[in-house]
Amino acid sequence: MKIMMMYLDNFCFPLLLDTPIVSNGSYKLAAWEKGVMMILRKNPKYFDQKNVLIPEVRYLIVSDGRLGMEMYLSGEIDILGGNFLKIPLNFMSDIALNPEYKGQYFQKQIFCTYAFAFNTKKFPVDKILVRKALNAAIDRKLIIEYLLKGKQEVAYNFTPQLAQCLNNDVFDPVNAQKWLNQAGYADGKGFPEIIIAFNQSEIHEKIAIAIKDCLNHYLNINVRLNPLKWEKYTEMLQSPEDWHLIRYGWCADYPDTNNWLNELFHPERSENVTQWNSKEFLELMDKVDHTMNFAERNNLYCQAEKLLCDKACAVMPIYFERSHYLVNPRIKGWYHMPLGGQHIRNWSLKYD
Template identity: 35%
Template sequence: MYPRYRIWLWFSLLALVTLVAGACVAPQTTAPPAEAPAQEAPAAPADEEIVLDTVFGTEPPTLDPALATDSQSIWSIRQMFVGLTGFDEQAQVVPSLATEWSASEDGLVWTYTMRDDVHWVRLNPDTGEFEDLGPVTAHDVEYGVKRTLDPNTASDYAYVLYIIQGAEEFNTADPNAENFEELRDAVGVRAIDDTTVEFTLTAPAGYFPSITGLWVTFPQPQEAIEANPDGWADAGSIVTNGPYTLAQWDHGAYIRLVKNPLWVDADNVQIEAIQGPIIESASTAMAMYEANEIDMMADPGWPPPLPDMDRIKADPELSQQLFIAPRLCTYYYGFVNTKPPFDNPLVRKAFAAAIDRKSLINNLTKGEERPAHSFAPPGVFGNVADDMSIGGWMVQDDYAAQLAQAQEWLAEAGYPEGAGINVTLMHNTSEAHAQIAQAIQAMWAEAFPQATVTIENQEWQVYLKTLVPDAPDEEKPEIYRLGWCADYPDQNNWVNEVFNSKSGQNYAKYNNPEFDAVVEQAARESDPAVRQELYKEAERLLIDQDTAISPIYYYTYVRLYKPWLTKVVISPVTGDPVAEWEIDWEAKKAARGQ
């Protein structure tokens, strides 16, 4: 369902292949809505500021590009920082700081040429003026990549850069080792001059231009960081290079981003501020939306609350503001594979099979999601979402037969009817996650009447610290909720970068050397057909053989936008480039009675 105003969401199935020539795009499978004639959004009077009012769903753990791993942090970071490359509405890699790039004949050396008119800026908290701190250079890119990899930085996402020569050796080194500086110097990123940066890889990787679109590769402001290592990303100190910067961050309460007037394309940025409270209740946010206090129910806040979906679809106005489209994300439950009884793959498989995904979607989420039986969703190169030979036992048409199989597996594992099982299912604080957990808890209670599953929740930042692989097992739940969304639409970003045993995102603590070997081979493979088969094998090991996780559904965008948002651009990869959005300011004021 599409609203009347203009929304561009060009959602394509991608076939990113590891060829030096780069990426290719498969046919589009979801047609965009018809576009209305282009119109200029009315400008606000000179003494008024055009503001996008929203809510932030939770406190971002960080606004430091080297440290971010979660969607809340990354959403704000992408409004304030830009990297060498970006992603358009078709999820294709496009120039950003880089104007062009090329690979050597053997695919191991990538050279980027950068523009010289993007500058670092700081918003002076005393004067309210923007300070021009000079151009962003290739040296800032080299510094940023090496800082992300520096073990002293403790970036949980540094492992995604291990395709760069020397990256893993440096990231895993002892900072006190005598050769530590030599390892830093050996990392395969080098500023040739102010506008040329060169990367040397461990193996050919045609998807590498996607890697340089990730926030952990963004240039970082060395002088600001070294002057204030722990607080440089706070309001008043942060130095940014994108269309917005941070003006206010009242921790736990309120965030405000403001337009950077020194941004290279500032004349085309209509929205001058993005602001809102931090609200951890979707129902509260929905009340604000219906009172015209906020302009959308979407990232960085909340989608519409699950109990309101039927009402929204039936309401003549809200139904026209509802937007649903496929999204490159998977909602899943992970099992801590090292924690009994989920150290037994049969137990994991039984609990995964006992979830009635179709009922969950039809009766609770109601967002046109698709039942998931694999980790990567449709639209990601190497996915097996249409191959029921992988995980098809999770999404049978006959749920009674599926349930009987789950009960048989659990009995075979030594827990008939769940006898002796007392486990915790944990999720981050959210009404929707709580409702889904309660529904699945009820399914498990029916399937395994002698098992006890207790639901707990934690605030987002605490939750992430509980789940990191090196946190003590005794503090972890046996089952946890997470979602994974594409950083770039290739299976390398899914099976390899999440569940490789080296990954900082491997919260399941899944460890299978055969799986690691397959995904690492796929990352080096140049033949897309061979890569596809390798990724199918990786999904087979992860889902069918070991059942390290239980995929539940492939996400959709389920959002509400006020009709005065006249242009909303959504990238399937990077989400919301608000600098490209527009607001009919007079219409918004009229709706608010101003």
């Protein structure tokens, strides 16, 4: 406890301290220049240090995917992609088809969902029929095929592990128009402009524009896009009065559905950015808390997914993410883990 209190004020900035941070892992922090580079070196005091074959690992902080791709092609970096710096979309088709990248390119499943959350308390998306209409007007397959080059998996529910619960294509312009008419907005007449907020990035903007175009084309709805810097975006998540829809992705912290439904949408003990409050959903989550049987838990979670994404339509899933990597062939022993946590101590380098 004394050690924790000693470093508490500078917990995230160990290099600002005169006293080094103690590490018993296979690598220790050797240098860190914020926003530029982090260097790890083999820990000579690690119990199995003789089997740690890579002496130094450098993490370069690069914010531009195109620059990262150039650095990979020039040999300046050995691994590109995953949840860090993503491979630029305009390179994806060539990489997948070019035999030159055989043995270097990997496409792997991860537990991440790309979605948008509704502010269920803000007019006019406070009406279920309106939310269902908007959800049914989005052509997810078109977005994945043309914007994402077919490299992701279409999502009709929020939790990847429960994809079998809602696997019917929800894109249905005819019903979308019917529901909007039933909500009182025949042919989109009288429907107010809505705001879609998202954190700034090339792909987020392209997807937001595609959603805007779908809503305008099929429902005659006007949409205003609000791209935000990261700091403002995180603030906006806590200020739902400023948006109707907001980009709301999630990657699992641990491989259990509780991390998706209970921790994100529980009406009483989660941040619940949608502000959706369902007694039925709450009762399902409370039942899950007292259920140990896996099949029973899965059935309860499936019911909760149907409430969240279909009956109430509080969130609008777009796709389940896949990770795309380029790995230099000189890296031996590299492997993918859906939740991260690869041990570099198990890798090695092949020198020519």
